Amino acid sequence: MASSLDTLLSQGIEELRLALDEAALRTWQTRWFGKTGEISQSLKRIAQIPAAERPEYGQKANAVKEHLQAAHDAALLVLQDNTLENDLAKGGIDITLPGRRSSPGRLHPSTQTLRKILGIFGELGFEPFTSHEVEEDEVNFGLLNMPAHHPARDMWDTFHTTRPGWILRTHTSPGQIHAMRRAAPGPLRVVLPGMCYRYEQITSRSEIMFHQVEGLAVGEKVHLTDLKGTLLAFIQRLFGDKRKIRLRSSYFPFTEPSMEVDMDCILCLGKGCGLCKKTGWLEILGAGMVHPTVLKNGGYDPETHSGFAFGLGVERIVMLLSGMDDIRHFWANDWRFLKQF
Numbered sequence: 001m002a003s004s005l006d007t008l009l010s011q012g013i014e015e016l017r018l019a020l021d022e023a024a025l026r027t028w029q030t031r032w033f034g035k036t037g038e039i040s041q042s043l044k045r046i047a048q049i050p051a052a053e054r055p056e057y058g059q060k061a062n063a064v065k066e067h068l069q070a071a072h073d074a075a076l077l078v079l080q081d082n083t084l085e086n087d088l089a090k091g092g093i094d095i096t097l098p099g100r101r102s103s104p105g106r107l108h109p110s111t112q113t114l115r116k117i118l119g120i121f122g123e124l125g126f127e128p129f130t131s132h133e134v135e136e137d138e139v140n141f142g143l144l145n146m147p148a149h150h151p152a153r154d155m156w157d158t159f160h161t162t163r164p165g166w167i168l169r170t171h172t173s174p175g176q177i178h179a180m181r182r183a184a185p186g187p188l189r190v191v192l193p194g195m196c197y198r199y200e201q202i203t204s205r206s207e208i209m210f211h212q213v214e215g216l217a218v219g220e221k222v223h224l225t226d227l228k229g230t231l232l233a234f235i236q237r238l239f240g241d242k243r244k245i246r247l248r249s250s251y252f253p254f255t256e257p258s259m260e261v262d263m264d265c266i267l268c269l270g271k272g273c274g275l276c277k278k279t280g281w282l283e284i285l286g287a288g289m290v291h292p293t294v295l296k297n298g299g300y301d302p303e304t305h306s307g308f309a310f311g312l313g314v315e316r317i318v319m320l321l322s323g324m325d326d327i328r329h330f331w332a333n334d335w336r337f338l339k340q341f
Contacts, residue, residue, distance in 0.1 A: 005060045008038060012068045016075055022083075025076055032068060039065050109341040110211050110330055113318045114193055117213055120237045121191045124230060126215060129190040131175035133197075137165050139174040143297040144254040152253040157199040159208075168197035172214035173254060176290075176309060179216060180298025185305070187219040193314075204326040211314035218290065218300060218307035224257075227287055227308035235263055235284065238317070244270075246281065255288025255309055266320065275323075282320060285312035 012032055019025045032038050042061050049057050107115075118128055146152050156170035175192035192214040200206050217226070228247065236243050244264045252258040263284045265276035272278040287310035292302035300307075315330050322341075329337045 005042065005057075005064050008042060009064045009067060012038070012064075013071060016068070016071055019075065022076070022079055025072065025079065029072060032072075039068065106338060106341065108330075108338065109318050109322070110314050112341060113321070114211055114213070114314050117238070117312075117314065117317070118191060118193060120234055121213075121215065123237075124233060126189045126191045126217075129175060129179045129192050130194060131172070131178045131192060133169055133195055134161065134166055135169040135174050137167055139177050140167055140169050140171075143177045143294070144173055145291050145293045146253050150253070159197050159199050169194075170198055171196050172212045172311065173309070175214060176216050176254075176294065177298050180218060180295070180300060183218070184299030185301070188307070189217045191215050202328065204328065207315070207327050207331065209331075210327070213312050213314060215310045216290070216307060217309075218295070218298075218305055220305055222289075222306045222308055224289060224308070227289070227310070230308075231261055231285070231287060231310060239263065239266055239321075245284075247287075250286060250288075252286060252288055254291050254294045256291045258286070258288035261285050261287055261310070284317075284320075285310055287311070 015031075016025075016028055019028045030037065034040065039061075042064070046054055046058055046061070122128075141150070141153055142148070158170055159168040161167060172192045172194050175194070179188060179190045179192065194212065195209055196212045197209050198206075200208055202208060215230075217230070228245075232245050235245055243266070246262050247259045248262060250258045250260045261284050262281040264270040265273060265280055265282050267273050267275045268280065270280040272280045276282050287308065290307040290309050295302045295305060295307060315327055318324065318330075319327065
């Protein structure tokens with residue numbers, strides 16, 4: 001049986017030598033490697049061979065298969081090189097034709113929306129201010145009115161680093177301390193964009209990392225009405241000039257009073273639908289007046305100065321604008337999703 005394989009190899013090489021173009025090579029490939037080709041039939045014969053001879057026959061058959069495949073690949077490469085040389089010699093390539101244009105890259109939907117948000121706040125007089133993603137525990141929590149063992153810390157599941165006292169920031173709020181200490185005692189209006197990290201279970205509504213934009217204004221006469229006016233202007237510029245907002249009492253340790261800010265549903269216009277869970281309102285962001293303790297830690301005298309702060313999630317804004325229902329799409333790197341933006 002092994003001698004028959006030697007004959008098969010010689011026959012295959014001879015037929016390959018007579019294949020003078022790519023069409024002939026394709027015919028050869030089908031005849032020898034197709035489902036009913038010579039190689040496939042040779043491998044099927046293993047079941048008919050005595051058990052003692054099967055290992056030797058199988059090894060030989062696989063060696064013949066590899067040899068013929070390598071010979072085919074080499075022959076194809078030679079033909080392609082010869083074809084290219086003939087085209088070049090005959091002037092078959094028109095160098096005056098325009099080249100193939102490369103597919104341009106796109107900005108990530110989070111980046112697009114983040115730039116739009118920063119542009120709106122820039123028009124409202126807020127300057128971008130960036131701070132650290134790896135932050136001291138004291139700045140991330142302590143100086144924001146959450147000393148060690150404060151129960152409010154449970155609101156943020158934290159990633160700790162190998163360096164004691166240093167964490168991945170759970171929100172952009174610690175940037176408020178850095179911004180205030182740089183500007184005090186003068187007036188301040190900044191937005192703090194950046195990535196935040198929380199040790200949470202990944203679901204369609206939550207991720208371990210996300211973009212956030214924090215806003216902060218401090219001055220001698222800053223009132224709650226200034227906060228409401230700023231947020232209404234922002235929301236109407238982003239979602240449409242007919243949008244309405246409402247403020248609901250809430251709790252954040254670094255603001256007092258604290259509130260959740262809702263917008264009338266952009267889908268049902270406040271009538272109630274699945275997007276707004278039949279309430280007619282969509283939760284957009286959290287806000288409040290800066291707590292006197294935080295002002296003091298930032299270098300301001302709470303007796304003479306006041307301020308407001310707010311924070312929003314960029315991915316949540318994208319989801320509202322585009323009708324998305326799964327935050328995990330932002331980090332999956334699926335081109336089918338990304339190219340829609």
